[in-house]
Amino acid sequence: MQVSNATEEEPFTCPICSSAFSEKSMLKIHKRIHKDEKRFKCDLCSSAYSRNSHLINHMRSHTGERPFTCEVCNTSFALSAVLKRHVRIHTGEKTVSKAKNPTQLPRPKPFKCEICDRCFADKYNLKVHAKIHSGEKDYVCEICQTAFSQNSHLKKHRRIHSGERPYICEECGSAYVQSSNLKRHMLVHSGEKQFTCDVCGNAFALKFDLKTHMRMHTGERPFTCEMCGASFAQNSHLTKHIRRHTGERPYVCGFCGAAFAVSSSLTNHTRIHTGERPFQCDVCAAAFAEMSSLKKHSRVHSGEKPYSCSVCTFVCAHRSSLKKHMRTHMRDKPSFMEYAI
Structure with a gap:
């Protein structure tokens, strides 16, 4: 009963x-x-x-409505409960204590990873973190089969295929896949560069960018390819390099299905379909789909000839012209490879 x-x-x-x-x-x-x-x-x-x-x-x-916004970092959420859980990242607090004494302070980040000793404010974040060690990747892209440990990472990845860039700069209209990229971009408009290189004096808006820049001076290449041993200063460069081994082409054109290993290649390719030519010459108003094409064109006006022959005094504006010229020497010199560009 x-x-x-x-x-x-x-x-x-x-x-x-x-x-x-x-x-x-x-x-x-x-x-x-x-x-x-x-x-x-x-x-x-x-x-x-x-x-x-x-x-x-x-x-x-x-x-896509996200009415609950964090007062610390302005990240928005669809649910108030998720916002509360997010705020603990900033406060270090666990779930609000239901103890009889309301003045008792909650114990910060009580959920500890048994492998690396990192602590978390709740069990959920610990569970998500544990997948890093286990290699568990339950969320799979239905287009390219790339797998992720978190659903939020899969959602961001899908924007590669859809071309969706929901975070737009109100100053210049530049659009980004992630809010963090937009925040970084906004510093360009503020002009604030508080992180200065002690070696060459270059200044940066973000500490992360300064850290990456310093590797130019130190020669540090902490990101190493497990397949061939090649090393890189940035993790993003390693990721692109690995695709040479795997053949992965995660960036797919929504118009024709052509696939690319690098997002910038997809962006340039898409302009074939849209007809967009955002790079315009200041001298004659000629427009181009790629910045590299504009740079080549600009040499027509400037007279710049950066490519020189290592055999004779020939100079030219384009690499293709230099390669064509080098063939004239190859006819006379069988050991032409010693003059490789």
């Missing part, structure tokens, strides 16, 4: 599980849990919910 938990403050009791509520309407909502009644249905997909509030939260997955 079920024991009622009803009190004067909560007189309405569930006949199935004895949960008590202060209002009859709350009891009515609660009963749907037992009946599995889901009368709030999404008009855009087949999802259904027992509460209207749950449907409202779900609809944000379609609309």
